[in-house]
Amino acid sequence: MQEVFVGQEDEIPEGGRKVVVAGGIEIGVFRVDGQLQAWRNECPHQGGPVCQGKMMKGVEERLDADRRSLGIHYKEGSLHVVCPWHGYEFDLRTGRHAGLDRIRLAAHKVTVRQGAVFVSVNA
Template identity: 35%
Template sequence: MTTMVKRKVYAAQVSDIVQAGSKLVEIRGIDIGIYYVNGAYYAWRNVCPHAAAPICKGKVCGTKLPSEVYEYEFGKDEEILRCPWHGWEFDLLTGKHMADDKVKLRGYEVLVEGEEIYVLMAQ
C-alpha cells in the first residue's frame, strides 16, 4: 500500500481571501481558486470538468433548489460557483455539480496557520 505524501505550499494571506471572498493563485504551475465560505476555506482547481473552462473566473452565487411544481426556491447563496462558459453550477463546499453528484471539481485540502493559508499538494 502506497501512501501519498502531501506537502503544504503557501497560497495566500487570510486577509486577502476574507476581504474578497476568493483569490486565484498559481501553485506549481496549477491555477487554484481559494474560497472563503461560511467561515471555512476551500481550494478548487481552475478547470471545469465539462469543457475545461476557467471555472474560478465564474460567478459565486446561489441557485434554485429542488421544489414543488411552479415553486421556485432560491438557496445556497454565495455557496455556488457557476462556470463562465456554459453555466454549470458547483457547490463550493463539496465541489459537486448541482445536478449530477458524480461530476466534481478537483479539490485540495486547505491548512490555515495564523494569517497564512497553505494548500496541501502531492509531492
C-alpha cells in the same frame, strides 16, 4: 505533496475568493461559512476556468406534492460558483455539481498557520 503559499487569511473575505497558481496548477480558494475550500480552476465539463465564474446562491426548483413545478428560487444558505464557459454550477462547500452528483470539482487541501494560507498540490 507540496504546500504553496496562497496569502494571508484575511485576504479572503466571507463569500470571497482568491485564485492562485500553485505548482503549475490554477487553484481557487474560497471562504464559505468561515471555512476555506480550495478547488482546481478547471471545470470537469470542458476545462473552463470555473473558479473565476460568478458566485451566487444555489438555484433549485420547488415542487408540490404531485411533483409539479412551483417555480425556481435561490436556496438560502447555499453558495455556488458557475463556470463562465457553459454554466455548470457547483456547490462551493462540497465541489458537487448542482444536478449530477458524480460530477465534482477537484479538491486541494487548505492549511492555515499563523494566519498564512497554504494549499497542497502534487509535486
